[in-house]
Amino acid sequence: MLFDFLVPQRIIFGPGCAGRLGEEARIFGKKLLLCMGKGSLQTSGMIERVIAPLESTDREIVYCGGIAPEPTLESVEESLKIAREYEVDLVVGVGGGSVLDVAKATAGLYYGDGTVKEYFEGKELKLPGLPWIAVPTTSGSGAEVTKNAVLSDPDSGRKQSIRWDSWLASTAVVDPVLTMTMPRHITAQSGMDALTHALEAYTSRWSYPLTDGLALEAVILICRNLYSAYNKGSDKEARQQVALGSLMAGIALNNARVGAVHALAHPVGMRYHLAHGLVCAVLLPQIMEFNLTAVAEKYARVAKELHLANKDASSLDAAERLVHFVRMLQKRLQIPAKLGDVGLQEEDIPGLAESALPSGSLAANPRTAVYSDLVNILEANL
Numbered sequence: 001m002l003f004d005f006l007v008p009q010r011i012i013f014g015p016g017c018a019g020r021l022g023e024e025a026r027i028f029g030k031k032l033l034l035c036m037g038k039g040s041l042q043t044s045g046m047i048e049r050v051i052a053p054l055e056s057t058d059r060e061i062v063y064c065g066g067i068a069p070e071p072t073l074e075s076v077e078e079s080l081k082i083a084r085e086y087e088v089d090l091v092v093g094v095g096g097g098s099v100l101d102v103a104k105a106t107a108g109l110y111y112g113d114g115t116v117k118e119y120f121e122g123k124e125l126k127l128p129g130l131p132w133i134a135v136p137t138t139s140g141s142g143a144e145v146t147k148n149a150v151l152s153d154p155d156s157g158r159k160q161s162i163r164w165d166s167w168l169a170s171t172a173v174v175d176p177v178l179t180m181t182m183p184r185h186i187t188a189q190s191g192m193d194a195l196t197h198a199l200e201a202y203t204s205r206w207s208y209p210l211t212d213g214l215a216l217e218a219v220i221l222i223c224r225n226l227y228s229a230y231n232k233g234s235d236k237e238a239r240q241q242v243a244l245g246s247l248m249a250g251i252a253l254n255n256a257r258v259g260a261v262h263a264l265a266h267p268v269g270m271r272y273h274l275a276h277g278l279v280c281a282v283l284l285p286q287i288m289e290f291n292l293t294a295v296a297e298k299y300a301r302v303a304k305e306l307h308l309a310n311k312d313a314s315s316l317d318a319a320e321r322l323v324h325f326v327r328m329l330q331k332r333l334q335i336p337a338k339l340g341d342v343g344l345q346e347e348d349i350p351g352l353a354e355s356a357l358p359s360g361s362l363a364a365n366p367r368t369a370v371y372s373d374l375v376n377i378l379e380a381n382l
Contacts, residue, residue: 003208005255008145008169013247015240018049018135018175022057028131028170029089031060035079035103037067037095046178050094050135062086069098069275072152073116079106091132096190097141100134101149107132108167119162120153131170137178139243140190140277142197142250144172152270159270176243184230188333189277191226194246196280198222199288200259201252203295204364208256215252219302221245223325227332260369261287263362264377267355272343281335282342285327286377292319294367339381349378
């Protein structure tokens with residue numbers, strides 16, 4: 001067995017741990033770029049849990065706010081311009097996966113001599129970037145512990161990752177308290193995204209015992225707690241367990257990759273301007289059904305850990321119970337059952353399937369999926 005296991009230099013987890021941001025930032029320099037989203041943290045007042053610790057250690061903060069969901073190459077170019085203009089020492093990303101990906105790419109490309117588009121298209125990155133600290137405010141993307149930044153190029157209609165081992169966060173600060181003001185639909189979509197990461201990493205062709213252990217526990221934590229976090233956002237224990245599950249799933253996917261859900265989610269989300277978590281949430285049980293015969297034993301193990309099936313149940317029966325559970329969870333979270341409900345058009349299916357074929361995520365899927373399989377999956381979504 002041979003594997004290469006990558007994680008951030010440090011992970012700090014637990015309620016209130018955002019209070020340690022100041023002392024963590026102090027390690028890396030005096031001036032930092034703070035990347036944030038469009039204002040939900042400010043509206044909720046949660047942003048003070050981030051800014052106050054930074055200001056308490058006399059850090060000079062340069063703000064880059066208003067980062068939109070599903071970031072584009074231009075988003076990173078704008079952030080890079082600010083970072084270079086003020087000659088910052090450190091980047092701190094506070095927000096959902098989109099914000100963290102912009103912060104990650106900004107730090108990673110700080111010393112780059114090309115445009116973001118050139119790196120998006122495969123230009124080699126020769127120099128390591130700035131250190132960066134990840135502070136997630138959703139439980140879903142796992143971006144705080146991954147080496148890739150998912151970006152979109154509206155000009156070409158492509159959405160894909162730029163990835164380098166050196167892009168892992170210097171420190172990931174995962175404070176479940178920061179997730180407690182998430183709207184219900186974001187809790188649902190991001191939570192299902194995390195569940196997708198966990199299940200796809202667990203059944204990836206490139207999984208191994210170390211990733212399996214993380215992914216399996218992540219599935220269990222999310223399945224047991226996501227609906228409670230959705231139904232009662234102030235449930236501290238549920239929020240903590242989902243945040244932990246998302247973190248573990250992120251580490252697993254960073255090392256084992258994901259599968260066909262993500263291969264399809266990128267072109268579908270790009271084509272219809274849909275949130276990544278929403279597309280994953282719709283596709284997950286359908287891809288699970290497609291993969292079932294290839295990974296029945298792994299699905300069965302999850303089902304039995306969750307007490308969805310008796311210990312003596314056959315692998316196939318237990319696996320089917322897990323798929324049914326995910327479908328029912330999807331319904332309870334008010335996630336649409338089909339992509340047709342959120343915009344999928346029949347005439348777009350051939351192009352979407354074609355766009356998914358080169359994906360590295362598709363290569364990691366446990367069951368080989370060819371063009372006709374992807375077309376069938378999408379047609380079943382109409």
